[in-house]
Amino acid sequence: MIGVLLFSLNKTEAQEVRRLTLDEVLRLAEDQSPNAFMAKHRFRASYWRYRTFVAEYRPSLTLTGTTPFYSTAFERVWNSVLERWDYKSTNVLRNIGSLSLSQNIGLTGGTISLNSDLTLENDFENDTRKYISAPISIGLNQPLFRYNSLRWQKKTEPLEYEAAKKTFLSNIENVHRQAIMNFFSLALAQINVQIAEMNYSNADTLWQIARGRYELGTIAEDELLQMQLSWLNAETERKSAEMNLRDREIRLKSFLGFNETVRIELIIPSEIPDLQVSVQEVLDMALANNPEILEQQLTLLQAQSSVAQAKAEKGLNANLIASFGLRDQDSDFGLAYSQSNQQQNIRIGITLPILDWGLGRGRYKMAQSSLELAQVQSNQAITDFQQNLFLDVEQFNLQAEQVAIAAKSDTVAQKMFEVTKQRFLIGKIAVLELNNADTKKDQNKRAYIQSLQNYWNYFYNLRELALYDFVARKPLETDFEKLFE
Numbered sequence: 001m002i003g004v005l006l007f008s009l010n011k012t013e014a015q016e017v018r019r020l021t022l023d024e025v026l027r028l029a030e031d032q033s034p035n036a037f038m039a040k041h042r043f044r045a046s047y048w049r050y051r052t053f054v055a056e057y058r059p060s061l062t063l064t065g066t067t068p069f070y071s072t073a074f075e076r077v078w079n080s081v082l083e084r085w086d087y088k089s090t091n092v093l094r095n096i097g098s099l100s101l102s103q104n105i106g107l108t109g110g111t112i113s114l115n116s117d118l119t120l121e122n123d124f125e126n127d128t129r130k131y132i133s134a135p136i137s138i139g140l141n142q143p144l145f146r147y148n149s150l151r152w153q154k155k156t157e158p159l160e161y162e163a164a165k166k167t168f169l170s171n172i173e174n175v176h177r178q179a180i181m182n183f184f185s186l187a188l189a190q191i192n193v194q195i196a197e198m199n200y201s202n203a204d205t206l207w208q209i210a211r212g213r214y215e216l217g218t219i220a221e222d223e224l225l226q227m228q229l230s231w232l233n234a235e236t237e238r239k240s241a242e243m244n245l246r247d248r249e250i251r252l253k254s255f256l257g258f259n260e261t262v263r264i265e266l267i268i269p270s271e272i273p274d275l276q277v278s279v280q281e282v283l284d285m286a287l288a289n290n291p292e293i294l295e296q297q298l299t300l301l302q303a304q305s306s307v308a309q310a311k312a313e314k315g316l317n318a319n320l321i322a323s324f325g326l327r328d329q330d331s332d333f334g335l336a337y338s339q340s341n342q343q344q345n346i347r348i349g350i351t352l353p354i355l356d357w358g359l360g361r362g363r364y365k366m367a368q369s370s371l372e373l374a375q376v377q378s379n380q381a382i383t384d385f386q387q388n389l390f391l392d393v394e395q396f397n398l399q400a401e402q403v404a405i406a407a408k409s410d411t412v413a414q415k416m417f418e419v420t421k422q423r424f425l426i427g428k429i430a431v432l433e434l435n436n437a438d439t440k441k442d443q444n445k446r447a448y449i450q451s452l453q454n455y456w457n458y459f460y461n462l463r464e465l466a467l468y469d470f471v472a473r474k475p476l477e478t479d480f481e482k483l484f485e
Contacts, residue, residue, distance in 0.1 A: 019265045022183055029179035030172055032257045039171035040483050046164030053157040056150065059103045069094040091124040106150045110142035130331045137325020144318035147309040156301050163298060166291040166467060169476050173464035177457060182252045184453035187266045189248040191449055195442050196241035203234035230435065272403055272455050273471050277462065279393045285466035286389055289475065296378040303371040310367040314360025389465055396458040406451035413444035
């Protein structure tokens with residue numbers, strides 16, 4: 001038993017006590033909570049997706065090679081003497097290398113490229129070797145009458161990246177709201193422990209007084225039993241409050257990323273900002289910054305893109321492939337580059353549905369219907385967003401008054417209990433009135449903490465909706481480069 005006690009004392013001494021204000025909890029949640037880390041990694045994924053899109057508009061240099069390529073298959077060759085195709089066995093080793101510089105053309109959806117090729121061919125059948133060179137050639141691959149995915153990506157990808165940045169800021173504000181919930185949950189648990197300790201102390205004192213009065217015959221047995229029951233209930237509530245306190249502390253420590261060696265004591269805020277906001281101001285900021293609004297715009301763009309794709313695929317599709325360059329061959333490496341001849345080719349391939357049983361038209365009509373549905377849903381979503389925002393602003397503007405009323409009620413209830421307690425001690429009132437005053441004292445203390453939680457929850461809810469700091473009077477922002485450190 002002594003060993004267990006010493007172990008508990010050592011464990012308590014080893015714990016670090018952190019006394020935290022609300023601002024400190026909010027800052028810690030933003031810096032080190034698992035939820036903040038998840039928001040950071042989600043943004044990183046969006047960032048690299050956007051970087052991939054940007055890279056598609058930049059030139060790419062590619063080296064390809066086939067070394068070696070050995071073949072003993074039959075190959076078709078043209079017999080110029082007999083003017084026919086013959087098949088002859090081969091025993092060839094080729095080493096092929098190619099360097100290509102290509103660039104996507106966002107305006108037309110095509111690709112232009114600059115290429116240089118070199119092939120070394122060893123023909124063991126005829127015991128010959130030759131170099132086949134294409135020093136330079138320019139190629140164009142241009143779709144005609146087809147869906148231009150690059151053009152639509154140029155509209156959607158920047159908007160998606162902007163929405164990702166706004167979503168990250170919104171997620172951080174959501175982390176703040178979770179921090180507020182956990183902060184005041186623990187704060188209320190701390191208050192409940194204080195209330196339970198005070199109630200137990202008061203109940204113990206009153207129980208002892210009641211026993212003395214009963215022995216003197218000044219109170220009835222039922223009053224004595226009532227005081228004993230209050231004392232027993234106070235002991236039960238004290239143990240329950242302590243257990244709840246440990247549970248809420250563990251939750252906050254887990255949320256903040258603290259280990260078990262840290263103990264947390266909260267400093268409950270006593271002041272709130274003197275702030276009233278207008279509906280129009282919040283609405284303007286929300287329409288400009290809220291990621292939900294950007295998501296609605298993005299949904300419409302994607303639906304329009306699907307319509308454009310379905311329309312292009314139901315009609316004539318063509319592809320233009322053209323190239324111009326130089327080519328030569330020789331058994332001597334230097335001569336393979338000295339007398340290159342021009343070569344060019346051009347090819348247009350077409351695809352035109354003749355009989356598809358309405359497949360292309362059906363897909364086009366489906367895409368049109370999806371676009372119309374997206375427009376209706378987007379308009380309704382924005383309308384609902386605005387209506388909910390109006391209610392949120394009105395609720396926030398009421399919270400400061402609610403906090404003031406709750407603080408005054410807490411003070412009055414505490415004073416009323418002290419007065420009632422003194423009157424009970426001199427025998428002026430019955431125990432029932434004392435219990436009522438005690439209950440009101442506890443209720444109003446808890447109501448004050450709840451009013452503070454409501455205020456800060458609505459405050460950060462408005463920040464999340466508008467991505468705007470209404471105290472500092474500036475948009476919420478962060479250094480996105482630091483998210484990659």
